Amino acid sequence: MYKDFELIDKWVYISNMKKVRYFKDKKGFQKDGALGFIYVDHSAGLTLEIEYPFNGKLKDLKDNIDYKKDTSFKLRYDTFRELKFEILDESLIKKLNLPIIPEWVNVYKTNPQLDELRQIELLHQFRAPGYPDDIKVLLPPLNELSPEIVWGRLEGFNPKTQTYQCILLNQPDQDFKVNEEELVEVVMADINKEIYMLCKTSYDRLRI
Structure with missing residues (x-):
């Protein structure tokens, strides 16, 4: 189990998404797994943004994935803490051609x-x-x-x-x-x- 401060500004891999009730009625999110980014909303706390849903396992992802911010689904702390996920290491982030910190996160970094x-x-x-x-x-x-x-x-x-x-x-x-x-x-x-x-x-x- 990760500590809260370890989750800040981290890419994570979420597995078994099809078994999670939060995604069952969400179009485009009925996938095997997903990549997501955890950031801090100053008033709402730690938040997981689902960035890249996909079928298969993490090891099946190709290098330089076609990362596009065309879907969005947020989970607050009490909800995403129930999910099975792991933090991506920096080498895998680079391999997948993901930004270290997505540009949209800057909206939440005003201080x-x-x-x-x-x-x-x-x-x-x-x-x-x-x-x-x-x-x-x-x-x-x-x-x-x-x-x-x-x-x-x-x-x-x-x-x-x-x-x-x-x-x-x-x-x-x-x-x-x-x-x-x-x-x-x-x-x-x-x-x-x-x-x-x-x-x-x-x-x-x-x-x-």
Whole structure:
């Protein structure tokens, strides 16, 4: 089983497509297998785009396949995780004359910082399954408030202040002086020998 960060911007081979119910009523997708590309949609998370359905097995594909983007079928994380697939290595990608990253993926790469943030190992423990940009954020237990965990969507990193920028995805149950959809600063903090992503914006406001 692949880890989420290993799937980002990867070509995969999907087998046994005819046995998968999602493809039974999709014209052009009733094939033995398919090549697909996994990318990150900033709001929808890891997504598999079925690129090249074909009959036969992976080893039967000829060199320099006639790759044309004339069909499209997307599967989100919870669905494609149920499929049987394997990541293609770079030598096979070149042999099949596939682009390392399809041109259409550039639509989803509007923030260059996100590619780097998605590969930071220390952040992996805080990420939502299937959503590399969404992390758990701790709201600080100050002024008689109880600690609370909310979700934040990574938007960037400020090297000068060593803070991450996140959009809060849900409204806190208590008044932490921050709100849903607000852009906040988050820092990695060691609290009682445990690492958390602490909402600095909330911490600073509560201390005033």
